[in-house]
Amino acid sequence: MCFLSNLIWLSSNLCSNDAAQPWQFGFQDGGSPSYEGIVELHDDIMFYLILILVGVAWMLMSTIRKFNWNHNQIVHKYLNHGTVLELIWTISPALVLIAIAFPSFKLLYLLDEVIDPVMTVKAIGNQWYWSYEYSDYLDQEGQSIEFDSYLVPESDLEIGDLRLLEVDNRVVVPVDTHIRFIVTARDVIHSFAVPSLGVKLDCIPGRLNQFSLVINREGVFYGQCSELCGVLHGFMPVVIEAVSLEQYLAWLSDQIPPYLTKEGYTPCIYLCITHLPSVC
């Protein structure tokens, strides 16, 4: 009874977040144009899916009801071949497949494009944590920003933290910025996946895969490794924190030891500003 009332309450108060929720129905809230495109395609396909489901179910039920031996004893023995019927049941599904295929290909190729990104983040899968590199920014010694991102164990969680999803170091990126993610792995195949950003890409040792990402709004987006990679596969989450440009610059200056120039920026921040002309 309690379960039923909870289910009813959940159905009437449907809410989604940037992480999966217990008993969640449907998709998470989107945070990127890629994700919105995927949801649009899903809804397009659902339209045809419902049409086919209801049509086929009707035909099946009607056949069972009307054309069984008890109900209809007339055997249509001369109905061995029907050219028109065959044409209908061949061409109709073909038209539906074409209607589904074209938007699907369009989205697929759009998601594959990485055109003129403003910054690059490299994500490397390890057994069982993620390493990240921001190679656009260098310190005095020529080192880029690099850090590892481990799951926060249950004993260290604070109130509001998500179990099995929280990490010690998040990937911080600015909103409304065209970012290129390069993904790879050091040991076995992993998969970098963040559902609410419409991202899922295999990380393969010795190979670089890439995708582009523009995040529409500030937020913390959670994902998990999505390729079975060993015993702790379920314990290497991905957390992307999208912040405003100002907050991003502040985070950057925390990552690299600051040495201020005349303008008041560290060189890395200056580099960032020159890299992000459209949003500065």
Add this chain to the structure above:
Amino acid sequence: MALAPITGILRKRLIFDISAGLGLGLACSYAYWYGVHIPSVRKRDAFYAKLAQEKSQ
């Protein structure tokens, strides 16, 4: 007693079933489209419009 004609029963039945099945299917599809898809798109667009307004202020 006159017997009911038995010619054309299958054809009529098939035409009826195809029309009814696809018609009902189309009605359900449009119910999904206007009942689920369009409201969610409106909700999303309203959110981003509000966000854009907040950013511009």
